Each structure stands twice: as C-alpha cells, then as structure tokens.
Amino acid sequence: MPELTKTRDHAAAPDAPRAERPRRRISIAEGAVVLALVLLLILPLPADNLQMISQLNQVVTVLASALSVYVMMRLKLLHFGVPAFMAVGGYSAALTAVHVTDNVVALVGVSLVVPALAAVPFGLITMRLRGTYFALVTFLIGQVVYLAIVASDGLGGTDGITGIPAPTLGGTLLGDGVATLRIGLAVSLLAVVLVVVFTMVNGRRLDALRSNEVLAGSLGLRSWPVRLAAFVLSGALAGMSGFLIVNTLTTAHPSSFSTLTGVNYVAYVVVGGAASVLGPFVGTVLLVFLVVQFASEGVYAGALLGGLLIFTSLFLQKGLTGTVHDLTAWVVRRATGRSGSARPRDDSRKDQT
C-alpha cells in the first residue's frame, strides 16, 4: 500500500506521472518581442524617415505603460492608475535632469525606483481590493496624484517643468530623434525583460491567483506578497514610460499624465491580449498606428477606436493574440485529429499568443 512519504527527488518509475514542477522557460511569444526590440535597437534606423521614427517612438514611449497594465491583468485586476506612476517617474526624472544630472542611466534608474517606492503604500492600500473596487480606487489614485501635481508649485503647477536638458551618456548628447528613439527602445527592452523575468518567477502564482484565489490559498499560497510585487513592478514600468514621455517632449506637463489616458493603456492590452507580453506589444503597435492614421479624421478617430474596443470586447475576448493562438490550435487539432482536451504540459498558457 502506498504511503505518504516525504520526497524531494521523485524517484518513481520512468513511465510514472511525476508531481514535479514543469520547467519555466521563456515562451516563443516573449522571445519574439525581446528579439524585435533588440533588432530595432542594434540595426541602423532610417534617420531621414521622420514619420517612421516618430511612430516608432510613440510606440516605445507607451509600451511600458501597457506592460504596467498587463502585469496587473495577469491577476485579473484592471489598473487605471498607471498615469499616476507615469507622472511620478516622469517628474522624478525631470527634477533629476534639471537639478542633479542628465546622465541617461541615472534618469532611467530614478524613473524606475521612485515610482516603485511610491507604489508600495498604494499597493498595501489596494491589496484587499478586487474587481470593480480595485479599478475604482486605482482611478482615484490617478486623480489624487494628478491634482497634487497641478497644485504643487515645486512641480510647476499647471505649467509643468520646462526646459529639461537632453540626456547624455558618457558625455555624448542624446537629443535628436534617433537617439530619443534608441533610448525608448532600450527602456522598452528593459521593461519587457523585467516583465518576462517576473512572470517566469511568479507565473504559476499569478495564474493561480487569477483563476482560483481561494484554492491557491488553501494550498499554501500567500497572495499579498505576489500582489504587492506585481503592483510595485507595475509602478516601476509606468514610471519608465513617464520618463520616455518627458524625454520626448522635453517637458514634464500634467496633461501628459491625465487620468483618462489610463484607458488607452488598458485598451492596448485588451485589444492585443493578456496571455503574454506579445499581447500588449501587438496592441500598442496597432492602436498607436491607428491613432496616427485616424488623427486626420478628427472626431471620427475616437469613434473608430471605440468601435474597435467594442468589437474586441464582444468577439475577441482573448484579444488579437489570444484569438490567433486559439484559431491556430484549432486548425492544428483538426489537421492532426487530436482531442481538444489535451494541452501541452509546460506553461502552455503563456504561449497563447
């Protein structure tokens, strides 16, 4: 008769199932995003194609914000307070550049660390909140931070902080469009790597809390450290995005961090999908591109984007990447005649791209 015995090495028969931990590894989707950013970073950029440089810069400027939303959506939480942490990061970097140093590494570090620290108390406040309450409170956090900035003379009030010097690296001025884009690419790459590492380490915990928090707790999972870590990372990502906005505009202005802009970052993830970092990446690229294309249509731009959101919410609830993944899996199953109930063993959810 089998016994409950302590074990570490699972020395079972070779063909026996093993209650072991599948290895965590980077998924194809995550690798594709990292590769795309690395290639853009190291390959020559067409400096004379200002429109392409501008559009790419718009994408990388807000990609980290979309990732900020994505990290919390892995916990089934809609984070509408992203602009608040973007503001904290952006203004911190602006003050550092004006008063301390314009070294780009220092500025990125400040824009990462300060919002992360600021996220700790807010994270502790929101740890017990779920669903609508979390969304509402994070929205209000955004409003509070926005009003605090507007009311602060030290931060320039409604005028913001202007005349921010261009960043430097080893004495080299990084002020032109291509250099700004490369900074954006580097910061986006850092953001993606942080998210990939975080989800590789915590992916099972995040997924368990999202799908069945009660069961996860019964099995011994302590939820609040995971939630707090996700919230702090989300704040850091938003802060880096805030720095990129400030760096692009050479101004830290309250209007860049309006609470309502948080809806855009949520939209990037909803449209792209929340199964892996490929979702926010695709959503950001697509919606930024569409916004640029529709910009000349004036008021119709909002209607077109709103329509896309409604369509996605109604018919593509896993986002574009999730829907493409499901369709591909369905085609493969049809072609191979395999049962739909069987799934790959290793972290298959992350591959829903």
Added chain:
Amino acid sequence: MTITSSDITTDVPLRISGLTKSFGGVRAVKDVSLTLRTGQVLGVIGPNGAGKTSLVNAISGREKPTSGSVVLDGRDVTGKPPYYLSKRGLTRSYQHANVFAEETVAENIARAGEFAGARTVDVDSFIRSTGLDAVWETRAGALPYGQQKILGLVMTLHTGPSVVLLDEPAAGLELSERPRIDQLVTECAEGGCAVLIVEHDMDLIRRLCPTILVMDSGAVLAEGPTDEILARTDVLEAYLGTSETSGAPSVHDKGVTHD
C-alpha cells in the same frame, strides 16, 4: 488563550475549543469543541444547515471565528488565513469540485506542490491508483465532475498535511468512484494524518470513521463511537425530522444520503 500541556501533545495535532461563528444575528457554529488525534478519522454529520461547512470554514481560516480557539500542533492559529494553516499542516478540500479549471492535471498537481513548499509529499501512487495518470495532460475543467473532486483531494494531500478537513468528499461522485475516497482517506490516516470528514453518505461514514460528531443547528448534538451514535433517537430526529418509534429504522439502517 492559554496553551496547556495537553495542547502540545504531538498525538493531538488539532484541538478546537468553544468555537463559535456568527453571521450577524445567526450563530452558524455554537461552542463546538473537538480534538483530532494523529491517524484518527472523525466523521462530522448533521442535516443541511447544521453548521458543518461553517465549522470547517472557521477551522481552516476561510472564516474568522467569532470566539473560541483553534490549536494546531500546540500553536494557537485561531483566525489565521488558509495559506498560514496550510504551511503548518492543516489543509482542506471543498464541497464542490475546486481545481484550476483552465490548467492540465499535471499543472494542478505541480501548483499544489509548489505552493506547499517544503511540506510537499509524493502523491505519485495516488495519481496512478486514482487514474489521474491517464488524464495527466487533460485540462482539469474538462474532466468529469468526479475526477475533478478526486484531483482536488490529491492536490490537498500533496501539500503534506498533518490535519485534513474534507468537506463532503463523496458529494457528486458516482457510487463506483466512492471507493477511491476510502483509499485516499485510509492511506492518509495510515500515513499519520488526522482526518475530519463532513459527509452525508452514511455508508462512507460507517466504513471510514470509528467515531463521529453530530451537529444540529450549529451545536454538537452527540459525539462518540459511530455505531452507538447512529443508533440514538435524537440523532435520527435531527436528521429526518421525525421521532423514531419502536422498530423504526435508524440512520445506520437507512444509509442516509442527502447528495
């Protein structure tokens, strides 16, 4: 509360004293006391609404008790959250199938092992004997209900508990699947677990539980050897709502099942 020397007896991993749980003006659990010894299998029965699941919830940290104490291995853990208790060896299963529905059986088992951490025990033999190895790569939510409940039990045992609370483990299972519950509970108890089973299936209770505790309206109505308790008229009345007359069948005879 004061921890007495009897509380830290290693043979008594769980001691409940005067546990009460109220929801507003309703007292779902009233002053319940019990002890679980290592290897003991204690059945908890009672009619629907008797407070059995509320008792399990209060012990396991799902609900904070209004008063009373829960002492686990000599440590007062009253009102501690489920993860805390699980890390210290007290875990539970649920009345309904409770699994990570979107994940494979393998991933479900792996999560239980990871979250339990150092307490994890080998459940490969359970996986084979319950047939879960045949559906190892199947999405848990696609399994028949009975297999989902079995999976939930195996996950619970994978956390290496010293005390297991099973809330109606046989509910919803086919008759042919119920012997698997017997196997899991028996092997768990033989391995040193103290097991508390809330159940309506009297046949299962009689097979597995030498002693039972009967609850009615949140309070303990009777406690003692199973055969003796099931023959009591007040227990029969509590279950069936009728007075037993001479020659009438007992709960024991009827094999009462409220599934």
